[in-house]
Amino acid sequence: MNLKLNNLTDEELIKELQDNNTLEAYEILVKRYKDSLINFVYRFVGDKDSSYDIVQDTMIKFYLNKDSYKSFAKFSTWIYTIAANLAKNELKRKKRRVIYSIGSSFNDEDKPIEYEDKNSMMPDKFTDTEIKNKIIQNALLKIKPVYREMVILRDIQEFSYEEIAEMKDLSIGTVKSRINRGRSQLQKLLKNIYKE
């Protein structure tokens, strides 16, 4: 039974879950999407523990509302929409809970990120690549969420423009425009890295 279910597409699996309440179909879908969803949410929210919780909530919501899924849409579109909405809610909650530290600046969105002196870092703990990745992630968190989401879906999760447009219920032109704006903001923040 497991082999047979593993060969089914996402849409067939969810239909099996809706019609026969087959828990194995649900488990297969969770296995297929958990990693990519966690990666997407982590890049969007910036916190590992929060991203685990958000994806858990996404899967639970998927389980509870499985009957609301309509077969004319792709399953990946549907589940990414749930995950994105929960991630945005978490961001809003974080914003309200933020603790202001003395000396922190709130107008540093346009400020380019300083490339840390690699000599000050312990070589056995950090590599160049790791430092660079950290800087890129910080830059991602500085751009507007509406652009950040688009850039992550296109450049990290590698969705097509059409899939993103269907997911967000936007025109392809709007999707492309937002992606380009997000990339421009990112490049501006990372200009110190790309100077080298």
Added chain:
Amino acid sequence: MKSNNQNTDAQFEKLISDLKNLPKLDAPSNFEYNLMIKIQNGEFEKVIEKKESVWLWRIIPASALVLSTIVLFFIIQDSSNNYIHNYLAEQPQLYTENYKVVDTIGVKSKKMSNNSDTYQIVVNNDAIVEEKIKPDFLTNNKGMSLDNYISESGNSGKKQGQVLVKSQPDFQEDGFYINPYDDFEEIARLKARNDSINHSKIRKK
């Protein structure tokens, strides 16, 4: 269209490449186990509760504002009922019934006129003057100040020393309105004073 995409992608080539090469974060090994435990224990109610609390913080201040406005409205309305009526600001109502001369101590004689439109006034020097009073002063129900009436043409000087006394005065307030006295000695004294003033004026002429 494709060439446009390629152009924009070329502009951000290095950035796109770095984003693609970011390390992928994987789910922890116990992710599915924890998930199934939550579903079996019915812990998914938390997901629904979280959603409700997002709206709660918006509704509570708005409803508090509305409630406080309603309470203030009722408080203000209630305090307005305690307003004390200022009788001084009111024009006194004059009765349209006939005024009669009342016998007073010190006044020498009295006479009642049969004609309801005229009035008889007794003064200390024994001169009895019967004069017709303007009907609108008495017949209309509006309040009228004595000063205004005296200052009208044809009425000046006539009413000095005269007191219109109602048969049953109903208020005793001072001010610029007609103030019926109960003290008849006082009336006589005032009359005498007015008479002496008039006499001195006539002599000067």
